[in-house]
Amino acid sequence: MWSAMALIALLFFLSVCGAFLGAQRAKAFFNSIPLVLYWLAFIVLLIVGIGLFRRLLLVPALLLIHIGCVLILVGALWSSAGGHILRQKIFGIKKIPSGYMKIYEGYSNNQVELADGTKSELPFAVGLKDFRIDHYEPDYLLVQSRRGDAWIMPVEIGAEYFLNTQYGTIKILRAFENFKINIGDENRVAIDDLGPGYKPAIEVRINSPNKPVTTRYVFEDSQGHMHIGDELLLRLQRAISEYTSELKIIRDGKIIVEKDIQVNHPLHYGGYHFYQQDYDHQAGLYTVLEVTSDSGLISVYAGYLMLCIGLCWHFWINKLFRKGTSSLKTASKSE
Amino acid sequence: MEIKYTIQGLFIYLTIAFYLLALIANLLRLRKIAQVLYLLGFITAVASFGYRWYHVRHVPMQNLFEVFLCLGMIYPVSLFCRHILHVGGESADMLIGAVVLFPAGFIFNASPQKLPPALQSWLFTPHVAVYVLSYIFMAKAAFHAVLRLAGSNPRAGENLLPPEEATYRMICVGFPLLTLGLVLGSVWGKRAWGDYWGWDPKELWSLASWLVYVGYLHFRYMFGKKHPRINSIWVIAGIIVIVVTLLWVNLSRFFPGMHNYGAAM
Numbered sequence: 001m002w003s004a005m006a007l008i009a010l011l012f013f014l015s016v017c018g019a020f021l022g023a024q025r026a027k028a029f030f031n032s033i034p035l036v037l038y039w040l041a042f043i044v045l046l047i048v049g050i051g052l053f054r055r056l057l058l059v060p061a062l063l064l065i066h067i068g069c070v071l072i073l074v075g076a077l078w079s080s081a082g083g084h085i086l087r088q089k090i091f092g093i094k095k096i097p098s099g100y101m102k103i104y105e106g107y108s109n110n111q112v113e114l115a116d117g118t119k120s121e122l123p124f125a126v127g128l129k130d131f132r133i134d135h136y137e138p139d140y141l142l143v144q145s146r147r148g149d150a151w152i153m154p155v156e157i158g159a160e161y162f163l164n165t166q167y168g169t170i171k172i173l174r175a176f177e178n179f180k181i182n183i184g185d186e187n188r189v190a191i192d193d194l195g196p197g198y199k200p201a202i203e204v205r206i207n208s209p210n211k212p213v214t215t216r217y218v219f220e221d222s223q224g225h226m227h228i229g230d231e232l233l234l235r236l237q238r239a240i241s242e243y244t245s246e247l248k249i250i251r252d253g254k255i256i257v258e259k260d261i262q263v264n265h266p267l268h269y270g271g272y273h274f275y276q277q278d279y280d281h282q283a284g285l286y287t288v289l290e291v292t293s294d295s296g297l298i299s300v301y302a303g304y305l306m307l308c309i310g311l312c313w314h315f316w317i318n319k320l321f322r323k324g325t326s327s328l329k330t331a332s333k334s335e
Numbered sequence: 336m337e338i339k340y341t342i343q344g345l346f347i348y349l350t351i352a353f354y355l356l357a358l359i360a361n362l363l364r365l366r367k368i369a370q371v372l373y374l375l376g377f378i379t380a381v382a383s384f385g386y387r388w389y390h391v392r393h394v395p396m397q398n399l400f401e402v403f404l405c406l407g408m409i410y411p412v413s414l415f416c417r418h419i420l421h422v423g424g425e426s427a428d429m430l431i432g433a434v435v436l437f438p439a440g441f442i443f444n445a446s447p448q449k450l451p452p453a454l455q456s457w458l459f460t461p462h463v464a465v466y467v468l469s470y471i472f473m474a475k476a477a478f479h480a481v482l483r484l485a486g487s488n489p490r491a492g493e494n495l496l497p498p499e500e501a502t503y504r505m506i507c508v509g510f511p512l513l514t515l516g517l518v519l520g521s522v523w524g525k526r527a528w529g530d531y532w533g534w535d536p537k538e539l540w541s542l543a544s545w546l547v548y549v550g551y552l553h554f555r556y557m558f559g560k561k562h563p564r565i566n567s568i569w570v571i572a573g574i575i576v577i578v579v580t581l582l583w584v585n586l587s588r589f590f591p592g593m594h595n596y597g598a599a600m
């Protein structure tokens with residue numbers, strides 16, 4: 001029991017130290033060889049503990065709790081990058097632990113880029129039919145004066161908003177999904193380009209008292225669009241509601257599975273999970289998927305379930321309610 | 336920090352005021368008055384939650400503001416602890432009620448929020464709600480641990496547990512909830528980011544706080560009530576690590592992490 005306490009105390013200490021390292025370095029640290037030995041010792045101690053202490057075997061809730069911990073640790077080691085390498089060396093099972101795929105719309109790909117920059121191949125291809133970003137309606141126009149006044153208004157084409165007597169009104173004229181300037185013979189013309197690209201903008205007209213009416217284009221990131229003479233800083237605010245990649249899995253030239261994946265809705269196929277990770281910020285032409293192996297996950301989840309059921313059973317049913325009320329009075333007297 | 340000049344804000348401040356007045360009355364041993372004020376605070380907290388529900392037109396459990404608003408209705412926890420678990424400590428509950436409503440009243444943004452994609456998961460609300468509920472029980476446990484260190488005991492005839500056992504009972508309720516919070520967060524992380532454990536500072540601190548209680552439970556199993564002071568110190572250490580997990584990680588620039596969910600993509 002003291003050794004269990006020592007391992008628990010050590011893990012507490014390591015977790016606190018790990019918190020100062022940042023996620024990446026902490027991950028490398030907790031996956032390093034000495035720490036793998038530590039995890040193995042923890043697993044062994046739990047199993048030995050279950051064998052040694054009869055109560056741990058006889059009280060089902062306690063058994064669930066401790067076996068749950070074993071399953072979580074075994075599953076975690078199994079799913080780690082080291083676990084994958086070891087299985088490949090011993091059993092010849094080749095599986096990619098995790099990596100990234102960049103897929104262009106209309107194309108398919110089976111190349112996964114690994115953390116070390118090398119590439120590995122999946123036994124099937126993943127195709128991208130379409131990638132899209134959905135926004136919450138409506139967009140908002142943010143207006144800020146140099147003095148620090150601020151206004152926020154929904155983007156409705158044709159709507160005119162009164163700011164104050166100094167700045168007058170602002171009217172929303174048009175909205176663009178992919179703003180471009182066409183330079184014709186004499187004039188520059190703003191157009192909504194139907195070709196590839198993604199640059200949302202709106203056209204507004206500012207009508208301030210005693211000043212000429214001005215037309216301005218407002219973008220999501222307006223830092224570069226405030227000119228020296230401008231009194232108002234304008235910005236378009238669009239809240240993203242979802243990123244969607246329409247994926248298909250292709251094996252031997254046939255489409256096996258099709259699924260639209262989103263941030264909380266990955267695709268599971270062939271022992272891998274595919275996550276919406278990133279996208280082409282300039283033109284929205286490709287998606288970036290995170291690919292992770294599902295090895296060990298069942299063990300971890302089974303462990304979670306056993307741990308939670310065991311704890312609720314042990315503490316809520318056994319401790320609080322079964323013995324609880326009857327032992328109350330005696331307990332009060334004993335102090 | 337911002338004062339909310341809205342009906343919602345008024346409800347929150349009224350609740351905080353009732354809870355704090357109830358606390359003062361309780362400390363002055365004006366028990367009846369304290370109970371009435373506490374009940375009034377609860378009624379205002381329910382009105383506040385109901386108003387939010389009416390205002391946003393969905394169950395208000397989608398962001399931290401709403402979850403904390405919900406936890407402001409702490410009165411049933413007090414009743415449950417006193418009448419079912421025989422654990423007192425209403426003064427602490429009144430203070431906890433006021434403390435959880437403080438960020439709702441002065442810090443969190445109350446405008447109905449648009450959830451970023453990562454937060455649009457059915458696991459988000461139970462993860463947060465279960466965690467905060469467990470924190471309430473752990474705070475109550477720490478309160479009783481302090482009472483034990485101070486040598487205070489419930490008055491005869493109150494049918495309440497002495498502080499050491501009350502502390503243990505609170506941990507018995509809170510620890511499974513704390514574990515559930517950790518597990519739900521992990522499962523959500525897997526669905527949203529692809530990894531059930533990211534070694535993020537916030538995750539490591541939550542693991543550390545969980546481990547303090549694992550250590551306490553084993554220690555108490557080994558020695559029972561033989562070392563009540565050490566048992567109490569253990570539980571107080573637990574709440575300190577929880578506070579670090581809750582506040583310091585989010586506020587401090589020492590911990591580079593991804594638990595600022597808005598920037599998840």
Ligand code: HEM
Nearest residue numbers: 001004045046049050053055056062065069549552553556
């Ligand atoms: C992180 C890992 C562990 C967790 C979460 C855990 C959890 C628990 C819990 C909740 C209890 C019940 C305490 C109570 O009844 O008050 C318990 C009891 C116990 N644990 Fe662990 N434990 C862990 C590791 C270990 C290890 C490595 C050992 C190996 C020696 C161990 C041995 C015991 C024993 C002997 C008991 C007493 C059972 C009884 O109540 O009769 N535990 N553990």
